[in-house]
Amino acid sequence: MTAEGSYSRLDDDDYPAYTMGRAAEMLGTTQGFLRAVGEARLITPLRSEGGHRRYSRYQLRIAARARELVDQGTPIEAACRIIILEDQLEEAQRINAEYRRAAESVNSPPEV
Template identity: 50%
Template sequence: MGAESLDDEDTPALTTGQAAEFLGVRPAFLRSLDAGRMVRPERSAGGHRRWTRRQLAHAWRIRELFDEGLTLTAAAMIVSLQDEVALVTRERDQAHDELERARRELARARRDLAAVRGEQTAHPAPSVRAHRVCGPEVPTTALRPPLPTPPPQRNSRT
């Protein structure tokens, strides 16, 4: 483990004694968190607990609630729920930001489409069919088939 890994919140660097001293608690407190599966430290090759900074922050939050009179289980549950709420809030905020970006993009595309449609109305393009068959000068009405002529009417008197 290099010195740069000490900056990582998830590096299991502290023994139970060091972690307890850092938090100002007895090692038994940390062991009870592990035994209750509230905070699960990694184990060294020799089987000793190794705590990360993230786990110590979690343990600290539990300790604060425990000191206010909650049981360890209740304190751990509250901290866990607070973390879930924070995660859902972040996800909601990200989704809201993505939705706003999509709405702006859609509005921009609609404006672009309206501008293109406006140009087509102002300067109608010649009919492709008229252009291919007769050239661009021939109006499209010249391409309509002639109306059928009605058959001559027979005079019933003749």
């Protein structure tokens, strides 16, 4: 692999670049917290060839959101469910907006 190819991974939000220890450190939390959000199926870290968990920046953002909710007193299982529902709502709103745009373009009068 070229050096350029490995650097491009650093820009990839989904590239599992962070070990569990580093991820916990970056979030200011424990490895147990990361295991708990994994058990709640909020995030599923990739596994290295040696079986170690690896996290992406995208996963760390989700875990940080869970930590915010837990720090506010929300039980971890509920925090994970809230985030999953927020994500589903956002996706449904995005799809709805696409349908609206498509319907508007079909129903708009032709320009003369």
